[in-house]
Amino acid sequence: MTAAVSPADREQYLALVGDGAQAGAVDFALALAERGVPPRAVLLDLVAPTQARIGDLWARNEWSVAQEHAATHVSEQVVAALAARHRPQTAAGRGVLVTACVDGEWHALPARLFAEIARWDGWDVRFLGASVPGPHLISYLHRHGPDVVAVSCSVPTRLVAAHRVIEAAQAAGIPVLAGGRGFGPAARWGRKLGADRVAAGAGDAVELLRSWLPAIAGSHPLRESFVSDDEHILIAKRNPQLVAAAMDDLSQRFPALRGYTPLQREATEFDLGQIVEFLCAGLFVDDPELFTTFLDWLRIVLATRGVPPSTVDLVLDVYEQQLYDFPRAGAHLAAGRRRQALAASPAGGEGRG
Numbered sequence: 176m177t178a179a180v181s182p183a184d185r186e187q188y189l190a191l192v193g194d195g196a197q198a199g200a201v202d203f204a205l206a207l208a209e210r211g212v213p214p215r216a217v218l219l220d221l222v223a224p225t226q227a228r229i230g231d232l233w234a235r236n237e238w239s240v241a242q243e244h245a246a247t248h249v250s251e252q253v254v255a256a257l258a259a260r261h262r263p264q265t266a267a268g269r270g271v272l273v274t275a276c277v278d279g280e281w282h283a284l285p286a287r288l289f290a291e292i293a294r295w296d297g298w299d300v301r302f303l304g305a306s307v308p309g310p311h312l313i314s315y316l317h318r319h320g321p322d323v324v325a326v327s328c329s330v331p332t333r334l335v336a337a338h339r340v341i342e343a344a345q346a347a348g349i350p351v352l353a354g355g356r357g358f359g360p361a362a363r364w365g366r367k368l369g370a371d372r373v374a375a376g377a378g379d380a381v382e383l384l385r386s387w388l389p390a391i392a393g394s395h396p397l398r399e400s401f402v403s404d405d406e407h408i409l410i411a412k413r414n415p416q417l418v419a420a421a422m423d424d425l426s427q428r429f430p431a432l433r434g435y436t437p438l439q440r441e442a443t444e445f446d447l448g449q450i451v452e453f454l455c456a457g458l459f460v461d462d463p464e465l466f467t468t469f470l471d472w473l474r475i476v477l478a479t480r481g482v483p484p485s486t487v488d489l490v491l492d493v494y495e496q497q498l499y500d501f502p503r504a505g506a507h508l509a510a511g512r513r514r515q516a517l518a519a520s521p522a523g524g525e526g527r528g
């Protein structure tokens with residue numbers, strides 16, 4: 176009989192990983208599987224949602240980066256222990272699948288979850304881990320000739336790298352499956368970038384692989400019309416100047432900023448640079464929602480660290496002035512400002528309750 180992961184199990188697991196209790200967390204996950212919870216469900220219904228929750232706790236400044244790192248390390252050990260204990264029962268012989276995070280993408284655990292689930296489903300999986308440089312991935316593909324390459328992207332700022340890999344793998348005749356939260360809602364930006372197939376979750380992905388790959392010879396990429404101009408490249412090059420202009424403006428409005436320690440300045444510059452990076456990613460896939468969703472997230476991150484959300488409006492103003500000759504960027508920044516205004520309105524969130 177199969178059993179399911181309960182909300183109480185998730186609470187207990189969160190407490191264990193939050194304590195960095197490696198042995199306890201591993202024993203807990205293995206015991207769930209022994210009680211009849213399918214190992215795949217332990218990964219998808221216990222480990223994955225807990226990791227997402229850890230991300231929220233970090234974003235809301237309730238957990239430090241150190242606590243997140245320690246907890247993630249424990250989850251990695253849990254995945255390894257489950258994979259070692261539960262080997263695929265039958266060699267379904269579906270084929271060879273290479274999975275890797277795109278260049279600059281350090282979130283290896285999401286891809287690892289997918290890798291183990293695909294292995295349990297009968298794939299001969301080669302898991303290449305975090306941030307695989309594009310040329311190295313392609314030469315690996317040439318050498319090993321897998322049936323499919325599954326690329327993982329967790330942060331949208333890595334979509335340009337994802338696109339390069341998708342095109343190069345297809346040029347080498349290897350079909351590409353794209354997945355991970357960085358590809359957006361229902362992995363729609365993966366579709367835009369021309370992946371042969373996309374999947375939002377690891378569970379959906381293995382179902383899709385089962386029905387897709389037997390017919391792969393006749394498969395075609397789901398490519399939508401993707402015409403990218405150079406705006407994202409030109410603006411990415413101007414990132415340091417944009418950050419400097421925003422820092423200047425902010426120091427005039429908030430004299431306290433002039434007294435910041437080097438570390439505080441660095442953190443502020445990082446945030447300002449990140450705004451530019453997400454703007455560029457949104458321009459690349461030509462979808463303002465990428466930028467507005469990022470701003471929703473940034474609002475939470477800054478507010479829980481005592482930075483008034485109105486600061487972001489000021490930065491958007493500066494970027495809009497600096498980028499007056501980039502029409503698409505102007506439109507994305509304007510969409511961002513509208514979203515900020517909505518979030519600040521009584522109906523939008525901050526005024527509530």
Ligand code: B12
Pocket residue numbers: 219222223224226227228229230231233234243247274279280281282283284285286288289325326327328329330331352353354355356374375376377378380469472
């Ligand atoms: C742990 C963690 C890290 C670790 C990763 C370590 C590791 N070994 O993986 C480290 C410290 C490296 C890290 C770094 C950063 N992180 Co981080 N991180 C996380 C965290 C908390 C958990 C990641 C995880 O394990 N997820 C597991 C599950 C939950 O991921 P999942 O996407 O749901 O995976 C499923 C599907 O997407 C799918 N899938 C995934 N890959 C693939 C691939 C294929 C082919 C397929 C088919 C399916 C598939 O299958 C999975 C199971 O269904 C997430 C929170 C989150 N929600 O994921 C933040 C999170 C992703 N990180 C975030 C951020 C901001 C960062 C940093 C920018 C922080 C910083 N200031 O430097 C850097 C970016 C580094 C980089 N360039 O890659 C943000 C991203 C926000 C945004 N706006 O996009 C998040 C969402 C946290 C948050 N709530 O704010 N991070």
